[in-house]
Amino acid sequence: MKPAKFDYARAGDVADAIRLLGSTDGFNKPLGGGMSLGPMMNLRLAQPDLVVEVRKLDALKAVTEEGGYLVVGAGITHAEIEDGKIPDTANGMMRFVAGQIAYRAVRNRGTVGGSIAHADPAADWPTALRALGAEVAIDGPDGARVVPLSEFQLAAFTVALEPADIVTALRIPKLSPGAKWGYYKICRKPGEFADSIGAVVHDPERGRTNVVLGATDGAPLDVPALAEAVRAGTAVEIDDAKAALAAQGAVFDDYGNQIHAVALSRAIKGALAS
Amino acid sequence: MSDTGIGASVPRKEDRRFLAGRGNYVADIAAANEMALAFVRSPVAHGRIRSIRKPDGAENRVFTADDLDGVEPMRAPSKLPGYKPSDFPALAIGKVRFVGETVVACVGATRAEAEDLAQAVEVDYEELDPAVDMLEARRPGAPLVHDSWGDNIALATRTDGDMESVKARAAHSVTREFRMSRQAMVPMEGRAVLAEWNSRMDQLIVHTATQVPHLIRAGLAMFLGLEQRQVRVIAPDVGGGFGLKTYVQPEELVACWYAMKFGRPARWISDRREHLIADANCREHHYIVTAHADEEGRILGLEGEVTVDAGAYSIYPFTNCLEAAMAGGNLPGPYAIEAYGVKTWTVVTNKPPLVPYRGVARPGVAFAMEMLVDAVARTVGREPHEVRMINMVPASAMPYTNIARKTFDSGDHPGAVARAAQMIDIAAVRERQARDEPDGRLIGLGFGSYVEQAAHGTSVFASWGVQMVPGYEQAGAKLTPDGGLELRVGVQSHGQGMETTLAQVASEILGIDPENVSVIHGDTGLTPYSTGTYASRSIVMAGGAVSRACEVLVERMRTIGAHLLQCEPDQIRVAGGRVMGPGGDLPFSEIGRVWYINPEELPADVDTDGVEAVVGYRPEPDHGTFSYSTHAAVVAVDPDTGAVEVLDYVVVEDCGTMVNPMVVSGQVYGGAAQGIGTALFEESPFDESGQPLASTFADYHLPGAAEVPAFRLAHMVTPSPHTEHGIKGMGEGSTIPTPAVIGNAVNDALKRYGAEVNETPISPRRVLAAIAAAEGEAA
Incomplete structure (x- = not known):
């Protein structure tokens, strides 16, 4: 589990980083904390030609x-x-x-x-x-x-x-002082990658209410029907969340359907209780 | 009891270096001009190798099976009738049989360079249908792992019981199916080897992370075509083993071959990915068990079918049949059962080999049996701990030979259950359970009991047919010229604390301070032969041998001491690190001085073997010691997410005389934590094509500090009547009941749904599936 050969450069500033990243035709990657890129390189899942460190800019x-x-x-x-x-x-x-x-x-x-x-x-x-x-x-x-x-x-x-x-x-x-939020993550144990994430921000003063589902197979998913429920102050039970996901075509396996609905329901409950 | 002898919680001497980061592991050892090895591993579970193309110019750095002149495939013989041996090649020959099998070896000045080469090797495979699930692989017509076998069954056994007579009296026949999933063994230190040829010694010197240096020596010599005198195996600090480090590995053979062929040291340090993909796995058992019980819940008869998924190859030296043999012999557990019948199958599949893991078969056995006991309890409407107690062998019946012909040496099994029930406070738990938790979780209570045969002796291993049968365990004890003590043992201490506990045994006999005792182990060049550390045997066997060797030293010192103190030998006492006569006493250093430095002062009748002795020891009878324990746990189950939290966990255990109670407790904590891993987290799943799905710790979950409860322990002490000092083996035990304890607690929590989880790990997915299945049935 050692990375393939790569070149390394430390950028002096942002302009320098951009120049370095564009300096060759190869596969070049900026390196921040390295907490994902590092393991991926060690597993040889990522084999960049040039790594440009930007961590300390x-x-x-x-x-x-x-x-x-x-x-x-x-x-x-x-x-x-x-x-x-x-x-x-x-x-x-x-x-x-x-x-x-x-x-x-x-x-x-x-x-x-x-x-x-x-x-x-x-x-x-x-x-x-x-x-x-x-x-x-x-x-x-x-x-x-x-x-x-x-x-x-x-x-x-x-x-x-x-x-x-x-x-x-x-x-x-920035959230207004009266804004509420909820965040509920389901994972096998603390520190593991999530199996599901429900995130809720409700800021009526600024006209922003978002309910987002994470840890799906794709990009995070807005769930507008549940945002509407939050705006209305309606309690969202697990079955309500399941129905909302199904109605927008977000269907997973049995386990996914269940825990995504739980994460959303609990995030919303947390937001409304805060 | 002295402050430093048997029974004292002496702080572990080895922790001084471990806690300061000064341990010395294989990866810490460097050899001049060494080369690093990396392997091209099979990406397919089952296939034929059509061709291998080495990178141009790399012929002397890239090797296939054709290059390994003089290296024999590993074959583990067994005398069990019907056993089919398999040849496990160091590098695949013709066929690959699991993902991760070593196919091509590459060497480089660094590991990264070796991996660069490995990436450039091209191997063309003809993929074959794999045998992945053991129950399907058992059936006729399944893809054959070994073409010449005709089936995939390495060994089938059958023991018949007189079931008809008990069935007639049974009010209930309770049948359940259980599965313990395949998992990895995860010591902190992975496998590691550094091999070099020493011309002066005419010897291959192999530093390797192993629990069994002498067995590895025998295996390496056999498979490399060397005499055993030409192989020295050194196991320096070894960071845990748990069974993973008991077999000869393909990578070891390749490193040794390279060192011999090219005259340069070769190093291979396993990384976590190849560890999780390609190292031997453990556990994978399937059970169908039936208890025939009366109205009270008394189990009259027990029937079982046990299938073990042994993976592709039988490993050397213990073979792939130990698991099923142990399962068949241990299913009745601590219970007095009239009739017992069991069939076992050891099935080969296209997965990594299976080796015994801490607890050896018994965690699977207990998962089946202890969960079956609870199912019986639910059937007859009694508390599970009561059903356990009425079925157990009572203390008054000891020694007791059970239906599987195991003779329990001593102990109060029902007493341990009663104590655990008291500690967990059943009434309080039932009261809490009846109330709804504020967070909607469900409370469950679970018990699990076991009896653990340990330090199995010659007769037991001989009956298992394996080639390496342990006999008399030897220990060397040597008084140094300045009055210190060196102990030499062939067992390995890789986390057990034996550098302390064996010194305590010596201290018990000689009164010497353990600080002045060196325990030398882990080197075939320095220690007496031993089959090594496994089967919870070392403190029983090596502890007994150290005790006997120190007693010989007492006799020898008595003769010399009597001469120096001008008295009769029978007037001499050896205690407190001194030789004491009626008129005065001497420190050990005086004895050492006279023997080594001033032999002119020795008496004429001195024992000419001096102040050093190698003594062999075996308990009689040698069928092993029988530790036992009952665990109880309270869990909270979230019925919406399927998450399980362990709220409370108690252990009541009896391992006879405790040499060091703190070390015993430590072993209990560690084993129970690993048991929680099996119960809730650890799994090496494979897809239908035999691809491993957990190849990093992102997918292979281990319990951490947040998942392991603060275990509450109570020790009972019933010495073994058969062993030196009454010591019983206990290193593995607390892994055994834990999956069943957690499983029983979860099923207790789920009883309002009528749902049962019968497979490890008890993941959220499985809990939710069990609830959904029960609700489906109810609807």
């Missing part, structure tokens, strides 16, 4: 507030969020989610940008940040752009990034 460690957004640099680690090192503009939801990601050793290195770019369906941020209505700040050879997470996430492990693009930040709308 100042621009990717920046956290700023811009109007109604908290802009979190892509290189911020899960542990930094868990430990409250960035402002809490999500009424505690970011800290709660961060603290449940894998194990502390992984959280110490793994980054929010890396998680979003990697797009593992069972990861936490793709679902949690989609519920928060986050946007992805991207920089690349053609300049910088911002893409809503819902348009960024295309499928499992597939996102709207061009080969020399890097995710620079997550733009996360």
Whole structure:
């Protein structure tokens, strides 16, 4: 379990990273915390020609507030969020989610940008940040752009990034003080990849109510019928969640149908009780 | 009891280096000019090798079976009638029989380079239909794993009981089907080997992570065509074994061959992926069992069909038949049953070989039997612990020979059940169960009991037909010139704490401080022959041998001491690390000085063998010791997610005299944690084409600190009448009942649905499926 040969470069800044990533025709990958890319390279599932380390770039460690957004640099680690090192503009939801990601050793290195770019369906941020209505700040050879997470996430492990693009930040709308959220993850044991994730954000003041299902076979899934129920303050039981998923064509195996409905129902209950 | 002898909870001496990160494992040992090995492994479960293309220019670094001159396939013989041996080649010959089988070996200056080469090798396979499920593989017409066999049955056995007479008296016949899934064995340290040829010694020196260095030596010599004197096996610190490290591995043979052929050391360190894919697996059993019981729940007769999925090859030396043999012999458990009949099948499939894992067959046996006991209890409407107690062999009947001809040496089995019932507080649990939990979860209570034959002796192993039968266990004891003690044993301590406990046995006899005792093990060049560490035998066998060897030293020191102290030998006492006479006493260092340095001061009648002795020991009778235990657990089951949480867990155990109660407790904790792994998490599933589905720890789940409860322990002490100091073997035991305890507790929680889970691991998926099936039946 040793990686195939690869070249390694440490970028000096974001422009340098983009230049390096576009410098050869090969398969080049930016390296953040390496918590997914590292194992995939060791298993030889990923065999990049060039790895460009961006973990320590100042621009990717920046956290700023811009109007109604908290802009979190892509290189911020899960542990930094868990430990409250960035402002809490999500009424505690970011800290709660961060603290449940894998194990502390992984959280110490793994980054929010890396998680979003990697797009593992069972990861936490793709679902949690989609519920928060986050946007992805991207920089690349053609300049910088911002893409809503819902348009960024295309499928499992597939996102709207061009080969020399890097995710620079997550733009996360601030919640109003009265906003509620719920997050329920089902996994075999703490630290494992999720079997199901239900994420709910209900911010009537800002006109945002999202119910998102994660840890499916694909990108996180909005469940609009359940968002409507949350807006209406209607309790959502397991069978209601099952019916809502079935009505939008989201059908899984028996186990999946059950636990996805449970995760959504419990996330909604948590949000309404908060 | 002294502060440092038998019965003292002496802190483990070896922990000083382990806890400081100063252990010395195979991977820590470097040899000059060594090469690293990597393997091309079969990607198909069953196939014929059409062709192998080596990368250009890599002929001397890439090897196939055709290159391995002088290496014989591994064959594990057995004297059991009808047993079919299989040839397990170091590199596949013609056919591959499981995903992960070694096909091509590659060497490089580093492991990464060797893996680069392996990636460049091209192998063309003709895929064949695989035999994946053992019950299907047992049927006529199934794809044949070994073409010449005609079927896939390595061994079938049958024991008939007089069932008709008990059926006539039975009010209930309760039948259940159980399956214990295939799983991996996961020591912290994977398998590892470093082989080099030493011209001066005319010897192959093999550092390897093993529990049984002397058996590996015998196997390597046989399969490599060497004399045993030409092989020295060194097992340095070994980070757990649990059974995984008891067999000769293909990778070991290739490393040895390379070292001999090219005169350069060869290293192979297993990585977790090849460990989870290609190493031997364990457990996979299937049962159909029937209890014929009276109105009270007394089991009069027991019938069973046991099928064991042994994988593709029989491993050396223990063969693939031990599991089924043990299952057939252990199904009656601690119960007094009048009639017993059992059929067993050892079935080969296109999966990795099966080896006995901590508990050896008995976790599967107990899963079937203990869950059947609870099914009987539900049928007759009694508390499960009561049904256990009325069926158990009572203390007054000891020693007792059961229906499977096992002679229990001593103990109070019903007493252990009663104590566990008291500790878990049945009344309180039943009261809580009757109330609805605020979070909607369901509470369940489960029990499990077992009797564990351990330190099986010569007669038992001989009856199993295996080639390597343990006999008299030897230990060496040597007084050093400065009055310290060296013990030499052929068993391996790879987590058992024997560097401490064997020193305690010596301390019991000599009064010497364990700090002044070195326990030397893990090296065929330094230790007496032993079949090694397995079957919970080492503290019984090596402990007994150390005791006897130290007693010989006492006699020898007495003669010398009497001379020096000017008294008669029978006036001398050896205690507290000193030789004491009526008029004075001497430290051991004085005895050492006289024997080694100033022999002119020795008496004329001194024993000329000196202050060193190698002594053999075997308990008589040698049928083994019988530890026993009852566990009880309370679980909470979430009926919406199928998740199971263990809320409380108690263990009442009796392993006779405890050499070190802290070490005993540690073994209980570790074994029960592994049992929880089997019960709830660990599974190596395969798809229909024989592809392994859990090849990393992302898919192979182990219990961690958050999943293991704080076990509550109680020790009972009934010494064995047959062994030195009354010690009984206990290292494996607490893995045995745990899956059944958790299973019974889950089924107790699910009884309102009429649902039963009868397969490990008891995953959320299986719990939900059981509820859905019961609700389907009800509808």
